[in-house]
Ligand SMILES: NC(=O)c1ccc[n+]([C@@H]2O[C@H](COP(=O)([O-])OP(=O)(O)OC[C@H]3O[C@@H](n4cnc5c(N)ncnc54)[C@H](O)[C@@H]3O)[C@@H](O)[C@H]2O)c1
Ligand SMILES: N[C@H](CO)Cc1c[nH]c[nH+]1
C-alpha cells in the first residue's frame with residue numbers, strides 16, 4: 001500500500017496521488033474491444049458465437065427461467081441460501097418501489113400556462129451481470145429489480161458462463177426473483193456488442209437495446225464506452241468498472257473492521273482500488289498490519305494482493321482534509337468509521353454510496369440493504385449517481401395552455417422568436433395570441 005502524507009502535497013501532487021492506477025488489463029483493451037465491436041457489427045450472431053467460444057470456451061446460450069429450472073436451482077442450494085436471496089430481493093424491491101420517481105405537480109408559471117414533469121420507463125434495457133471470476137447474481141438483483149419497478153418493457157440480461165460452461169443456480173433464482181423470463185449466457189465485450197447491435201443466435205434473437213447497464217471488468221466497461229460513442233449507439237448508465245472503496249477512520253476505529261472492509265473490495269479484482277484515510281498515523285499502522293494478517297487467510301488472496309499494490313494509505317491533518325480527499329477522488333464506496341460521523345457525511349459531495357458508522361459494512365450494501373450496488377467508478381461519482389429506478393426512466397415535460405394563457409404568453413414568445421430571427425416560430429405564436 002502506498003503511504004501518502006496529504007499535508008505535504010501541493011494541488012498537482014494531490015491530483016497525482018489520487019490518480020486511478022493504470023489498469024493491469026489495460027494494455028490492449030481499447031483495441032481488443034474495438035475489434036470485437038466491429039466484428040459483431042459486421043457479422044452479427046456468428047461473430048458473437050466465435051468470440052464467446054474463443055474467450056469463454058462456450059457458445060452463447062439462452063437459459064429460460066421456467067418453473068422447472070427454478071425448482072432445480074432451488075433444490076441445488078441449501079434452504080438458508082434460498083432464504084437469504086429472497087430477503088435481499090425483497091429489500092431491493094421495497095427500496096426501489098419507495099424511491100421510484102413520480103410525476104411532479106403542475107406548476108402555473110403564467111395564469112393559464114401549466115406544466116409538469118412526467119416520468120416514463122425506457123422501452124428496452126440491456127443488463128450486464130458480471131461473472132468472470134465470481135457469479136455476481138447480486139448484480140442481477142441490483143439491476144433487474146429496479147428496471148422492473150421502473151416498468152421497462154424489455155429487460156435483456158446477459159452473464160458469462162462459469163468454468164464448466166454453465167450457470168450458477170443462484171443466478172437462476174435471482175432471475176426468477178426479478179421476474180425475468182430468460183438470461184443469456186454470454187459475457188465480455190461480445191455480450192455488450194450483441195446488446196448494442198442486436199443479433200440472431202441459435203437460441204433466439206437478442207434485440208438492440210436502448211440503454212445498457214451494469215458493472216464489469218475493463219473489457220466490459222470499455223465496450224460500453226465505445227458502444228455509447230457510436231452514431232445511434234445505445235445510452236449507457238455510467239462507468240461501473242473495477243470496484244473502489246475509501247475508508248475514513250479516526251484514532252478510535254476498529255482496525256479489524258476497517259481492514260476487513262478494505263479487503264472486501266480488494267478481493268473483487270486485481271484492478272480494484274482501496275484507500276484508507278486517517279487523521280492518525282498509528283491507526284494507519286494498526287490497520288495495515290491487520291490487512292496483512294487477514295489477506296493471508298483469503299481464498300482470493302492473489303487477487304486481493306494484486307489490488308493492494310495500488311492501494312493508498314493517506315494521512316490527513318483533520319476531517320476537513322479527509323472530506324477534501326473523498327471529494328477529489330469521488331470513490332464508488334465511502335465508509336466513514338469515526339466518532340460523530342454526521343457532520344462529515346454532510347460535507348461529502350462525491351461518492352457513489354456512503355456507509356456511515358462501524359456497523360454499516362459495505363458488504364451489507366453489496367447484497368441486501370436495498371439501494372443498488374451498481375455505482376460509478378473512476379471518479380464518475382463527481383457528476384453521476386448510482387443506478388436507481390430513475391436510471392431506467394426519462395422525464396418529459398407536459399405543457400397545458402388555455403386560451404387566456406396563450407393571449408398572455410404568445411406575444412412574449414413571438415417577440416423573442418423575432419429577436420432570434422425565427423419568423424416561422426413567431427407566426428405560430430401569433431396565431432394563438434389572436435385566439
Ligand atoms: N462498479 C460497480 O458497480 C461494480 C459492481 C459489481 C462488480 N464490479 C466489478 O465488476 C468486475 C467483474 O469482473 P469479472 O472479470 O469477474 O467479470 P466480467 O463479467 O466483467 O468479465 C468477464 C468477461 O471478460 C471477458 N474477458 C476476460 N479476459 C479477456 C481478454 N483477455 N480479452 C477480451 N475479453 C476478455 C470475457 O469474455 C469474460 O466473459 C470486477 O472488476 C468488479 O470489481 C463493479
Ligand atoms: N462491491 C461490488 C460493487 O463494486 C458489488 C458486489 C457484488 N457482489 C459483491 N460485491
Ligand SMILES: [Zn+2]
Pocket residue numbers: 243264265268366
Ligand atoms: Zn463487493
